[in-house]
Amino acid sequence: MNFSFLPKYYPFFIIGAKNTVLLALFAVALGVVLGVVLALMRISKNKIFNFISTAYVEIIRGTPVMVQIFIIYYGLPFDFPSIGFLGSNSEEFIAGVVALSINSGAYVAEIIRSGIQSVDKGQMEAARSLGMPYSTAMRYIIVPQAFKNILPALGNEFIVVIKESAIVSVIGINELMYNANTVRGNTFIPLEPLIVAAAIYFILTFTLSKLLGLVERRLKVSD
C-alpha cells in the first residue's frame, strides 16, 4: 500500500469531505421539506394533490438518480446562480443539491406518509372526540408518535444521501469522490486514494448512525 500521496494531497480529501457533508446537509434539509409537503398531499382528501404526489414519487423512484442529475444540470433551459461562499463551482453545487433533494424528497415523502399512517387511527379519533381540531390533533398527538416511527428510516435516508452524493461528481462538483479521482489522476496511484475516500465516507456514516441511535434511545422512554 502506498499512501505517500497523503502529506501533499490531504487538503483535497478535507475539502472533498466538507463539500460532501454540505451537499448532503442541504439535500436532506430540502428533501425533508419537500417530503413533508408531498406526504401531506398524499394523505389529504384532495384527489388532485393525491395524484400529483403519487405521480411524483413513482417517477422519481422509477428513474436513476444519475439521469435526474444530468437532466437538472444540462437539461434545464436556465443556469443556476453562482453564490460566492460555495466556491468557484457553486453553479454545479446548486444543481447537485437540487437534484439530490428532488430525489430524496420522494423517499422522505414515503417514509413520512407511512409513519403518519402507522399511528393507530384510534389516536386521531380520541383526540377529535375531546374537541381538538384536526391540526391540533396532528400537532400534539399524531406527529410526535409518527416522528418516533419515522426517525430510524429518516436517519437511514440521510446516510443514503451522504453515500449517493458521490454520484454528483459526474457534473464536476468537487466533493469527496471527485477529489479522490483528482488525486488518483495526479499521482497515478489508482487504489489508495479510493481507500482513503471510502474510510472518510465510513467515518461520516458510522458517526451519524451512532448519533441517531442515541436520539432513538432518548425517545424510547415512554415505550
Place this chain on the structure above:
Amino acid sequence: MIKVADLVKNFGDLKVLKNINTHIEKGEVVVIVGPSGSGKSTFLRCLNLLEEPTGGQIVFEGKNITDKNANINLLRQNIGMVFQQFNLFPHMTVLENITLSPIKIKNMSKAESEKIAMDLLKQVGLEDKAKTYPNQLSGGQKQRIAIVRALAMSPDVMLFDEPTSALDPEMVGEVLEVMKNLAKQGMTMIVVTHEMGFAKEVGTRLMFMDDGKIVEEGKPKEIFNNPEHHRTKEFLRKVL
C-alpha cells in the same frame, strides 16, 4: 338533550343504520345492546360525528350538529367518549393525557387543569398514577384514565363504546364501578355494552338494536323479563 331523526348511515352499498329515531333526555343512562353488526357502535359514533351520517338529523342541546356549518369541535367538547381500545396517548403521562385538551382547547391554566385532573383521578382511585405512562398501566386502569380524560372536559353527555370488551374479566368490575358512580352523579350516559348486569342495574332505558334499526326500547327490567319482539327474545335467550 339529543334528538335523532331519520338517521341513516351507509358504508358504500352497506346500509348500517336504517332510519333511527330517538330522543335522549338529560340524566338518562341509555344502554344499547344487540348482536354484533347491528349498528350499535356506528350509531354511537354518529352522535359525535366520528362517523358522518349519510342522512337524517341529530340535534344536540338545541343545535343541529349534522348541519354543515355546525362547529363540531365546540360540540365535541360537550360530548365525552370512551373507546373499547382506551386510546390513551402513549407518548404522554397520565396527567398530560388528561390535561392536554383542557389546556389547548379550553385555554385553562396548567395549574387549574391539573387540580381538576387530580380530583378526578382521586375519584377513580388512581391519583398515584399521575406521572406514569399508559404502557405501565393495566387495562382496567387505562380505561379508568380514559374516562377521567373525557370527564376533564366536563361534558354534558358521555358515550361509551363497549368500554369493557377489551378487558380481562377481573378488571371489568372496576370500570363498571366507575361508570356506576358516574350515573349516580346524574351524568347523561349512552353505553354500548354486552354487560347485561350493568344494563339491568344502572340503565334507565334499554335499547335493543338489530339490523340497523331500534327494534325495541324501554325499561331494562321490563325488557329483560318480558321482551316483545322475537329478535329481542332470541338475543336475550343467548346472552342471559
